[in-house]
Amino acid sequence: MNRTLALVLAAGQVDELLTLTERRPKSAVPVFGIYRAIDFVLSNLMHSGITNVGVLSQFRPYSLLRHIGSGEHWDFIGRSRTLNVLPPYRGQKESDWYKGTADAIYQNISYIESFNPDNVLICSADHIYHMDYRPLIKSHMENKAEVTACFTKVISKSRRFGYGVIEKNHKVTEYIEKPEKPPTNLASMTVYLFKTSTLIDLLKTNAKENSHEFGRDLLPVLVKNKTLYGYKFRDPWYYARTVKSYYNAHMALLGRKFDLGSWQVRTNLIERNEKGDRVPTRITGDVSNSVVSEGCVINGQVMNSVLSPGVIVEKGAIVQDSIIFHDSFIQSDAFIKQAICDKDVFIGENVEIGRVGSNVISKEYGELLEDGFTLIGKNIKIPARTRIGANSVIFSTARSIADEIPPGSTLK
C-alpha cells in the first residue's frame, strides 16, 4: 500500500486578521462556533485514512498546542498513528526560525525520512473545506506524477492566490503567483502532494536560494521542467486569511446549514481547560438563520450570526450578521451589527456597534477593513451607551474606550 505522510503548515505569521490573531496563530482562530481553523484539515486527514501527521508551528503556538494535544481527538494516537507538532529548533548552524513554507519542511527532512513515506502531502491549517485526499493520491499515482498541486475554482480572482493553467492530460503548463490579471480562475489551494525523493531534492536545492516559498519558488521550477500535475477540487473551499474572507466563510457555511454535520469535523472539546459539558442552549428570545452553541443564553434577538459556546444575549439586545466567540456577554438593549467579538468580550447596555459608517474605510488598515466589519479584541469591556462606528478595530491591549468611536478607528 502507498504510504503518505502529511505535513500541515500552521506557521503563518500573517496579521491580516488583526485582533483575532493578536495572541493566537491563524490556525487556532475559532471557526463556526466550536471549531478552530486547523480542525478542518486534521479532520480531512483523519477521514482520508492518513495516519501520520506533522504540524509545523512557530507563531504564538500555545493555544494551538493545547488544542492539538496528543492528537487523540482526530484519532492520531495509537501504535501506528501519530501526530507530532514540529516547532523550529536551534540548528547547529545559523538560523533557527522557519524562513518560509519550503524552509519549514526543509528543516524537518529528517522527520520525513524517519517515516520513509512514498509521498508527502503538504497542506495549510487555515483553509475551511471538506476533502477526501484519497482521489488526489490516486490521480497522482495514475499520472506517475512527482508533484501534484490542488486547484479550486474561485469567483473573485483575488490577487492573493497563485493561478494555474491545467491541460487535459492534467499537466500544469502555467503558474503565476499573485498576478495582477490571473490567466484562469483556478487558484492553488496550497495543497501539494510530492513524491518523497523529489521533495527532498527540491528542498535541498531551494535551501541554497534566498527565498523559500512553495508557491513563489518551487512551483514555477516544476512548471518549467514540465513535471507539475494539477488536481481540480470541485467542492466548496474557503480560506480565512483576511477579515472579509473569514467572515464570508462563516456566512457561506451558515447558508449550507446541513453540510457541516456531514463533514464530520472533529475538534477538541476541552475548550478553555474544561470538557465541553456546558448546559444546552437556553432560549427565550428570537434566533433566526443562526448557529448557536451550547452554554449560550439567548433572551434577546440573534439573526444571521454564529455564536460560540457560553455567549449571553440579554433581553432587548440585537445581534445581527455577527460572529461572537466564547463567553462574550451582551447586555440588554445593545445593538451589534457585522461585528466579530473575540472571547470574553463584555458589551454594556445600549451599546451600538456598526450601526453607522460602513462606507468609511479604516484609517490604519485600509482595504483590510472596508466592508463594514468591526472587530472587538479579547477581554475588552465596552461601557454602556458607547457607540462604535463600522470598520473599527479594538485590540485587546486598548486601555480606555471613548463614548463615541468614529468609523474606521483603531484602538490599541
Add this chain to the structure above:
Amino acid sequence: MKKNIIAMLLAGGVGSRLNILARKRAKPAIPFGGIYRIIDFTLSNIANSGIEVVGVLTQYKPQSLMEHLEDGRPWDLYGRTRNVEVLPPKTGEEISDWYRGTSDAVYQNFGFIEDYLPEQVLIVSGDHIYNMNYQQLREFHQAHRADATVCLVRVPEDETRHFGIAITAPDGRIADWEEKPSQPKSNLASMGVYLFNREILAWALALAAKKGGYDFAKDVIPIILKQKRIFGYEFNGYWRDVGTLDAYWNANMDLIRTGSGLDIENWHVKTNMADRGEIGDRPSTYFSRVARVRNSLISRGCIIEGSVENSILSPGVRVGKKTLIRDSIIFHDTSISDQVRLNRVIIDKDAVIAEGAQIGVGESLPNETYPGHLSTGLTIIGKTVRIPPRCRIGTNTIIKPNTDLARKKLRDIPPGTTV
C-alpha cells in the same frame, strides 16, 4: 489508601414506573435535561463536594450506565487518589450472588469500603435530581457527634406514603421513624441520603443481615435508631425523586421554569460527553430563518426549522418546517418532520416522526395497561419507533420501542392505548 469519607452510590434501581424509558437502561442512566443522565446529578454532587472515591452499586441492565461512567474522568474522579469503582454483584462463595436490597449491596462490598478506612461512609442514590454539598452534611454530622445522619426534605402531606418519614426532636435527633406511613406524624421525608460512621455501619449491616434485613430504610435505620445517636439533617434545596413519568417530566420542566430552584449552571453538573460511543463534537445547533423557540433547552447538533416551546431537546434532534413542539422532551437524534404537532410527549432516542403526525391529542384517559404509570396527559414514544405520516396518537399512550406503526398500518391511536 486512607480517605476521610467515601461514597457508595446505589444505582441498581429498576425504575419500572418509568415504563419504557427504563426498559433497556438502569434508571440512573435515563437521559435528563438534554445532555445529562439522571446519575450525573449525584455524581456531580459527590465531585463538587470534594469526595474522591465512589463505589457504584449496579445490578439492573448496567451496560449503558457503565459506558457512561467510563473511568470517572468526566467528573474528575480519576487519578492516583481518585476513583469510581463499579461494583456489580459477585458470584458468591455461599448462597446468593444477587443484591437482595440496598443495604445488602453495601454489605456485600464492605471490603471495598475498608480498603479506604474512611471515618464516614456516605450512602446516596443514583436516581434523584438535586444539587447538594455533602460537606455541609458532614459538618452537621460531626458537630452533633452523630453515629448516623439521615437527610430529610419536607414533602407535601399526600406524598408521605411514598417515603420513609422521620420524627425529629428539637435537637435534631430522630426520635421516631415510619416507613411509608398512611397516617404520617411528620412531613420530613428521607432523601435516601445517609451518612454513617464506618464502624456503626459495619455493625448495623451485619446485624440487619443476621435478621434477614437488606434494606436501609426498613432494616438498618430502625436498628441504629434503637441503640445509637441518629440525627436528621434537613435539606432545604431542590430535591426530586424522579421515579414516575410525571415526576420525571416535571423535574425536566423545572430546568426551564424560572424560580424552580433547580440550577445546573451554577452548580456545574458534569456529564460524559462521549454519548452514543462518540465524543460529542457535533456541530452547534442551526436555527433557520423561520425557527421559533420559546423557553427551551436545545442541545448541540440539532437543526431547528419549526417552533419549539417549553421543551427540552437532546443532541441531534431535527425539527421540521411548520412543526410545533410544546411541553415535550425529545431524546438524541430523533427526527421530527414537517407539520408535526407534539404536545406533552416524551420521545426516546432515534425515533422518526413523519410529516403531519399529531401526538398527544384528544381527551386524557388513563393508560389502559398501566393506569398507575400514565394518566396525566403525557405520551411516551419508545426508542427507534416510526410514526407514519398524518398519524394521530392520543394522550396517555405508550408506543413500545422499535414499533413501526406504518407496518402495523395504524393511523389513529385513541388515548390511553399501549402499542
